[in-house]
Amino acid sequence: MQRIIKFRAWNKETQKMCEEESLASWLSTEMNNGIAMGRVNMEQEHYDNREDFIAHLEVMQYTERKDENGKDGYFDDLVEWGNSVYQIMWNYEEGIAQLIKCSGGEPWSRLPIKELANGNIIGNIYENPELLETK
Secondary structure, eight states: OOOOOOEEEEETTTTEEEOHHHHHHHHHHHHHHSSOOSOEEETTEEESSHHHHHHTEEEEEEEEEEOTTOOEEETTEEEEETTEEEEEEEETTTTEEEEEEEEESOSOSEEEGGGGGGSEEEEETTTOGGGGGOO
């Protein structure tokens, strides 16, 4: 089985999500040139070099899992599951992706990533920080 590797990134400066196509386009230009030559347009923002570009990003990797509506799950997404909100996170102790409870009434503090299929992605921690404290 071939693994699907995708990324998206939150631009801290513009407060906008950079979807994979824009990110891949910039990185492709970067790699082809060795180092960025000139300026690269990224959602109306300009970056002079790779470090400048990367310093403005919070990168999120695709988990290869989808929610109950078929929406792709990325790390740092927020998931409504039962009466709680969970964040998709990497558990470094166990070396696995999990849903970690942020708020709500469910008794489970952690769920296996496969449970994303029974939940609903309602946002992410960058665009929707208010969801971390709801319920």
